[in-house]
Amino acid sequence: MITNTSLDDFYKRNGAALPDGMAREIGHFNIFESEKLFNKKDGTRVMPYSRRAYYKISWLNGKSKAEYADKVIDIRGNALLFATPKIPYHWMPENSDQTGMFCIFTPEFLWSGSTGIQLDELPIFQSGQTPIFELSDEAQQEVEYIFRKMLKEMGSDYRFKYDLLRNLVLELIHYGQKLQPMTSLSNTQNASERISSLFLELLERQFPLDSTQQRLNLRTAKDYADRLAVHVNHLNKVLKDVTGSTTTHLISNRVITEAKILLKQTNWNIAEISWTLGFDDLAQFSNFFKKQTTYTPSSFRMAE
Numbered sequence: 001m002i003t004n005t006s007l008d009d010f011y012k013r014n015g016a017a018l019p020d021g022m023a024r025e026i027g028h029f030n031i032f033e034s035e036k037l038f039n040k041k042d043g044t045r046v047m048p049y050s051r052r053a054y055y056k057i058s059w060l061n062g063k064s065k066a067e068y069a070d071k072v073i074d075i076r077g078n079a080l081l082f083a084t085p086k087i088p089y090h091w092m093p094e095n096s097d098q099t100g101m102f103c104i105f106t107p108e109f110l111w112s113g114s115t116g117i118q119l120d121e122l123p124i125f126q127s128g129q130t131p132i133f134e135l136s137d138e139a140q141q142e143v144e145y146i147f148r149k150m151l152k153e154m155g156s157d158y159r160f161k162y163d164l165l166r167n168l169v170l171e172l173i174h175y176g177q178k179l180q181p182m183t184s185l186s187n188t189q190n191a192s193e194r195i196s197s198l199f200l201e202l203l204e205r206q207f208p209l210d211s212t213q214q215r216l217n218l219r220t221a222k223d224y225a226d227r228l229a230v231h232v233n234h235l236n237k238v239l240k241d242v243t244g245s246t247t248t249h250l251i252s253n254r255v256i257t258e259a260k261i262l263l264k265q266t267n268w269n270i271a272e273i274s275w276t277l278g279f280d281d282l283a284q285f286s287n288f289f290k291k292q293t294t295y296t297p298s299s300f301r302m303a304e
Contacts, residue, residue, distance in 0.1 A: 027109030028054065029165055031150045034061075034100045055119060056083040057172050058102035059135075059143050063094040066132055069195045069228035073132045078140040080176055082124050082131035086227060088198040088205070101147040103169065110166055117170065124177050127227050133179035146172055196242040199224060199235065203250065207258050209276045212268055216255070216278035221247035256292045259285075263301040270297045 058081040066073040066081065067090040078100075083089065110117040124131050135143060150168050153161045202224060206216055218224055224247065225232035236247045243250065255277055262273045274285035274297075289297050 027106045029105040029109045031103040054104045054106050056104050059100040059147055061100040062098035065092045069198045070230050078135040080133045084125045088202045130181045192238045195238045212272045219278040
């Protein structure tokens with residue numbers, strides 16, 4: 001059964017139903033026709049970078065923009081876009097005439113099959129990439145054929161259809177990796193606001209920590225700068241200008257907020273909390289917590 005909250009949110013937001021058979025399948029996959037989900041009445045549907053835990057490959061056809069931290073990609077015709085949970089972006093249609101298709105899938109979907117693929121090791125999903133590719137008429141036909149085949153297989157009762165779908169996803173990935181990425185526009189006037197907004201979304205993406213098996217992956221200003229594909233000094237300057245706080249200060253504030261929640265609302269021991277928050281040892285976490293709050297973690301937990 002699908003329990004991932006971001007997938008649940010996706011289906012609720014789009015009024016779509018979970019595909020039959022996914023309760024028996026390890027991981028998750030589904031495919032959609034964009035025009036059936038797009039709101040034709042106002043033409044303002046935006047796909048923000050939310051708390052996604054799934055990957056997405058989109059065949060886009062229409063006038064739109066893809067906004068990353070330090071760049072904007074203008075899409076004027078057919079394009080192929082690859083999205084990973086780790087790299088924030090906004091997709092913004094500029095009219096209601098949006099067609100195309102997209103598929104969503106979790107890492108487990110590819111890992112669980114015979115492929116054994118680690119998605120984040122593939123070049124197309126690496127930080128710092130701009131994985132949007134303009135499609136020629138010939139390329140558009142080839143990409144559309146793969147998507148149409150996926151859609152047909154999703155409606156079939158073929159016993160091994162998910163194995164076939166894994167292969168089709170991999171075909172799209174390899175197809176994209178052979179293409180040249182689209183050229184970004186020069187930095188726009190609102191670049192600072194965009195970088196700040198995407199940083200804050202990426203920061204929130206790390207939380208909440210729901211299990212002692214989870215661990216905070218991004219802990220330093222450089223970690224976030226690398227993920228946003230900007231220089232750490234530039235990120236710090238932008239955040240200081242826009243928010244009045246440094247990158248480190250914003251990260252520390254969010255980490256301490258989560259620490260307080262875990263201390264008060266879970267029965268995890270302090271060593272477990274320390275580890276999930278990305279600290280190498282308990283003493284390091286205790287010193288950090290006391291510096292931020294004047295309390296030790298244990299005294300904060302016992303306080304009313």
